[in-house]
Amino acid sequence: MEKRVTFKGWLLPLCLIAPQVFISAVFFFYPAGQAVWQSLFIPDPFGLSSQFVGLENFEYLLGDPYYRASFVTTAIFSTLVTLAAMIPALFLAVMADRLVKSAGVYRTLLIWPYAVAPAVAGVLWLFMFNTRVGVIAWYLGQLGYDWNHVLNEGEAMGLVVVASAWGRISYNFLFFFAALQAVPRSIIEAAAIDGARFWRRFFTIVLPLLSPTTFFLLVVNIVYAFFETFGVIHTITSGGPQQATTILVYKVFSDGFVGQDLGSSAAQSVILLIVVGLLTVLQFKYIEKRVHY
Amino acid sequence: MATVELDDIKKRFGATEVIKGVSVDVADGEFIVIVGPSGCGKSTLLRMVAGLETISDGELRINGTRANEREPMDRDIAMVFQNYALYPHMSVAQNMGYGLRIKGLPKAEIAAKVRDAAELLQLTELLDRKPRQLSGGQRQRVAMGRAIVREPSVFLFDEPLSNLDAKLRVQMRLEIRELQAKLGITSLYVTHDQVEAMTMADRMIVMNEGRAEQIGTPLDVYERPESLFAAQFIGSPSMNVVAAEGREDGLHLGDMVLPNPTGAHGTVMLGLRPEHLSPDPGGPITMEVLLAEPLGANTLLHGRLANGQSFTVSLPGVHRAGHGSQTLRLSIPPDKMHVFDKKSGRRLG
Numbered sequence: 001m002e003k004r005v006t007f008k009g010w011l012l013p014l015c016l017i018a019p020q021v022f023i024s025a026v027f028f029f030y031p032a033g034q035a036v037w038q039s040l041f042i043p044d045p046f047g048l049s050s051q052f053v054g055l056e057n058f059e060y061l062l063g064d065p066y067y068r069a070s071f072v073t074t075a076i077f078s079t080l081v082t083l084a085a086m087i088p089a090l091f092l093a094v095m096a097d098r099l100v101k102s103a104g105v106y107r108t109l110l111i112w113p114y115a116v117a118p119a120v121a122g123v124l125w126l127f128m129f130n131t132r133v134g135v136i137a138w139y140l141g142q143l144g145y146d147w148n149h150v151l152n153e154g155e156a157m158g159l160v161v162v163a164s165a166w167g168r169i170s171y172n173f174l175f176f177f178a179a180l181q182a183v184p185r186s187i188i189e190a191a192a193i194d195g196a197r198f199w200r201r202f203f204t205i206v207l208p209l210l211s212p213t214t215f216f217l218l219v220v221n222i223v224y225a226f227f228e229t230f231g232v233i234h235t236i237t238s239g240g241p242q243q244a245t246t247i248l249v250y251k252v253f254s255d256g257f258v259g260q261d262l263g264s265s266a267a268q269s270v271i272l273l274i275v276v277g278l279l280t281v282l283q284f285k286y287i288e289k290r291v292h293y
Numbered sequence: 294m295a296t297v298e299l300d301d302i303k304k305r306f307g308a309t310e311v312i313k314g315v316s317v318d319v320a321d322g323e324f325i326v327i328v329g330p331s332g333c334g335k336s337t338l339l340r341m342v343a344g345l346e347t348i349s350d351g352e353l354r355i356n357g358t359r360a361n362e363r364e365p366m367d368r369d370i371a372m373v374f375q376n377y378a379l380y381p382h383m384s385v386a387q388n389m390g391y392g393l394r395i396k397g398l399p400k401a402e403i404a405a406k407v408r409d410a411a412e413l414l415q416l417t418e419l420l421d422r423k424p425r426q427l428s429g430g431q432r433q434r435v436a437m438g439r440a441i442v443r444e445p446s447v448f449l450f451d452e453p454l455s456n457l458d459a460k461l462r463v464q465m466r467l468e469i470r471e472l473q474a475k476l477g478i479t480s481l482y483v484t485h486d487q488v489e490a491m492t493m494a495d496r497m498i499v500m501n502e503g504r505a506e507q508i509g510t511p512l513d514v515y516e517r518p519e520s521l522f523a524a525q526f527i528g529s530p531s532m533n534v535v536a537a538e539g540r541e542d543g544l545h546l547g548d549m550v551l552p553n554p555t556g557a558h559g560t561v562m563l564g565l566r567p568e569h570l571s572p573d574p575g576g577p578i579t580m581e582v583l584l585a586e587p588l589g590a591n592t593l594l595h596g597r598l599a600n601g602q603s604f605t606v607s608l609p610g611v612h613r614a615g616h617g618s619q620t621l622r623l624s625i626p627p628d629k630m631h632v633f634d635k636k637s638g639r640r641l642g
Contacts, residue, residue, distance in 0.1 A: 186378035189345050194392035194443070195366040204391075208382040 032273065038266035050263065057267035066243060067251070067268070074247040077161065078225035084165035085221050086214070089172030094202065096173075097180040107177065114170035119231030125163035126236045149237065153244035156237045160245050163236060164229040172217050179213035180206070219283055226276055248272050295356045295369070295446030295479050296321050297342065303350035304337055304503075312338055313503040314351065322477045324470070328490035329500035330526070336451055338500070339483045343372050343449050355447065371440035372449040375456065377432045379424040385435050386411075386420040392443040410442045413472070430461045437469070441476065448473065448480040454489065466493060487527050491515070499523045517631075521638035524564045524631055530593060535602045536635070537563040544632075547600035551577050554627045555642030562638070564631035567593070567607040576624030580604050587611055594621065 007013045039057050041050040061067045096106050116124070128136045129149060137147040149155040183206055191201045207214075230249050233239060239246035239254055246254065248268065256265025297319040304312035312334045319325050327335045340346040342353060344365035353360045360368055371392075379388050389410060390403045398406075411417045414434045424432055433453060440448060453469070454462045470493050473480050484490055490497045491511045499506045499514060499522070507519040511527075518524035518532075525531045538545040539557035546563070568591075570578070579599050586593040592612040597603050606623060632641045 184376070184378065186374045186376055187380060189343075189365070190372065190374060190378040190439075191380070191391070192345070193343060193365045193370060193372050194439070195395040196391075197364075197366070200395065205380055211382075 035266045035269045035273075038262055039270050040263075042263045043260070045260075053263070057263045058271070061264060061267055061271070069243060070246050070248055070251045073157075073243070073245065074226065077157065077229075077245070077247050078222050080157075080161040081164045081168070081225035081229065082218065082221040084161055085168035085224075086172050086217055088165075089169045089217075090176050090210075090214075092169070093173050093176035093180055094206075096177055110173050111170050113167045114174075116167055117231065118164070118167065118228060119235050121167050122160075122163050122232035122235030125159060125166070125232075129159055149241075151241055153241055156241055156245050160229070160233050160236050164225065164232045168221060168224060172221065175213050175217055176210065179210050183209050215283075219280060222279065222283075223276065226272070248275075296354075297447055297479060297481070298354040298357075299338075299342070299351070300354070301351040302338065302341060302348055302353060304334070304341060304346065305349040311503050312341070312349075315498070315500075315505045316351075317498060317505065317508055319479055319481070322479055324473055324480045324482065324493060324495045326482045326484060326490040326494035326497040327500060328484055328487060328494075328497055328526070331485055333500040334503040335483045335485075335498075335500045339449055339451055339481055342447075342481060343370055344368050369446040370449055371443050371445040371447075372451065373433075373436045373440050373453045375452040377424075377436040377456075379432060379435055379439075381424050384421050384423055385416060385427070385438075388424065388435055389438045389442045392439070396443075406442050407438075410438045413441070414438050429457050430465065433457060433465060437472070441472070441478075446479065448478050448482075450480065450482040452484055453482075454484070455486070462489075469493070487529065491527065499526060501526070517640070518564070519640050521562055521564070521633045524633070528566055528568075530567050530605050530607060532631070533565045533567060533604050534633075535563050535565075535598065535604070537561055539632075544630075546578075546598065549577050549579060549599065551625075551630070552627045554630055555632045557632050557641050560635050561641065562633040562635050564633060565625055566629065567605045569629040570606045570623045570625050572608065572621060573624035574622055576622040578623040578625070580606065580621050580623060582619050582621050585612065596621075 040052060040054060042053050042057065043050040092110060096103055096110070099106060113121075126134075128134050129147065131137055131148050131150055134147075140147040147155060149159045187205060187209075188201060191205045196204060226247070227249055229247070230253065233245055233247065233250050234253075237245045239250045249272065252265050252268045252272065255261050255268065259265075299315055299317050299319075301314045301316050302312060303310060303314050315338060317325070327338060329335045337346055341348050344360075344363060344367075348361045355368055355370075380391065383391065386404075386407050389407045393403045393406060407420070408417070411420055414437060416431070416434055416438055419427060419431060419435075424435065427435065433456075436453070450469070454465055457465060466489060469482075482489075482493060490499075494511050496508060496510055497514060498508050501522045506526075507514055507523040509517075509519075514523055514527050518527065521534060525534060535546060537551070537560070539553055539555075539559055539561050542550065543553045544551045544557075544561070544563060551563070580594075580596050581599075582594050582596040584595045586595070589611070591610065592608050594606045594608065594612065595603070596606075606621070633639065634641055
C-alpha cells in the first residue's frame, strides 16, 4: 500500500520544497531563461552592445556545416562513450558477482576511478598517450604504430572516448553489480538445471532481468557524454584536430567564450537543451515499454 | 526412468559437517520424501543431488553411474523450487519450453510438448500470461510444467507447497502424487511437514542434524520408529515420551507400573502415542487432566502424570469429562509401547 502524508496547512510544505525550488530557479531556470533571451541577439565584435535579430542565430546555425558536423561528432562520441562505459562495467560486474572470496576488495578497487574528476582523468590519459612523453604512445611506437592523436582524428576521438568512459565504468559497475546481486539465486539455478550454461544463462535470463538498470544507465550515460565530458575534451584535444572532437557542448564553449559569439553560443545551448529533452522523452516512451516484465 | 543411489554422502562447510553421511537407494519410479525440522540439512542434501552444491564426500549415482562431478544440466533432473523460480520476463509457454529450447529442439516440437504438459496441468488458458499475472497455485503448476516438459529421469522438489495456503496445499499434494504416479518418474521431495511426508511418500527419510534417523515407509516409521527423534517428529499430536525405570516386574513410572515388553533394565525412555491410549478404570496410567481441546472427530486431553511429567491423550469423539482438574486412568496395549535407550535415543527391542 502506498502511504500518503497530507499536510494540514500550506506553510510547512512550502518551506519544505523552498530549497529545491530556490536551487532550481537560481541554477537552472534563470540561466536557461538567460540563454533563451541571449539567443535572440547578436553582440558587436567588441562586446559592447547587442542587436536583436530574432531567430536568425538559429537559422544561421542550422545552415552551418561546422555545426552540423558537430552534431554527427556528438552522436558518434556519445554512442561510443556509452558503450565503452557500460559493456566493460557489465562484464566486470558479472565477474565480480561470480567471486566468492575477496569480492569486497575487488569491488572497492573498481570504484576508485569514479573519484577522479573528468579533467584530471583527461590529463592522466593525455600523459599516457602524449606523442612525446606518453608511455603507451612509446610502446605503440615500439610496436611500429605511430600514435599521434594531435594529427589523427580517429585517434583523437578514441582517446577522448576512453578517457571519458574510464571513470564511468566504476559508476556503471556499481549499479550493475547491485542489480546482479538482486537476481534471485533460484532463478539462475533453475536455468542451470534447465540446461543453460553460464553465457547462455547470462543472455537469456540475467540480461533481461537487468533491463531496468541497463535502461537507467543508458539514459544517465548519454546525458553524461553530452554534458559532463567537457573537462576531458578540453584537457586532451580542445576539440581538435580540426573540430574532430568538438561535441555540441564543447562548441557552445568555444564559440561563446573563445570566439566571443555569445548569441550563437546561447542559441546552441538552447538547441542542446531541446535535443536532450527530446532524447530523454523518446527513451522513456519507447524503451520503457520493453523494459518492464 | 532412473535409480538414484546415495552412498555415505557428506557435506562440509569449512570445518562444520552439515550432512554426516546419508545412504539410500532409490528405486526406479519411487517417491521419496526427505522430512525434518529446519536446519536438518534436508534441502542441502537435495541440492547436492541436483548438483547445486558440491558433494564433500561419498558417492552419488544416478542410473548406476557416478554423478558427483556432473553439472546440474548433465544429470537429467528437473527441480521445483520453493519460490517456483519462474523466469519473470517470459510467458508461461516460454517458461515451460526454455529447457527444450536450450536443447535445440525444433519450434513445432517444443510447442507440442508444452501444449501437452499444459493440458495435463490445466494451464492451457494461461500459456500467454506472465508469471506475475498468476496466482500462487498457478505458479506452482507452471513450475511443475517446466519440470515435466523436459521428461527428466528424476524429479526434485524443494518444499514446493510451503508458500501455498492450507487448502491449496492439500489439493496440490494430491495432484503432485497423482502426476508422479502417472508419469512414473523417480522423485525426491523435501518438506518439513510430516503430514505431507506421511501422505505422499513411498518411503521417507527422517533427517535430524545432518543424519538420516530412519528410512522406511510412512507406516513403518509410525509404527516402529527407530529413534526418539523419528518417534516424536512423525505423528500428530506428537508422541508422549517419559522416563521410566525397567525392572523385573515391569516399567516403573513413579508409582505406576506398566508391562515391560522389551525386558529392558535401568532407566529408559518410554514413548506412548496419544491416540493409542484408552480410558480404562483399572488401567496402570493415572493422569491429571488440565485442559481439553475438542477437535470434533477426536478430543485432545492435556495434563500431567502423577510424577509431574506432561502428557497428552487423544480420545475419539467428543469427550466432555475433560474439563477442570480431574484424574483419568488409562491403559495401552503392550505392542503399542515404544522403548528407547536413554543415552543414544535408539529403539530397544
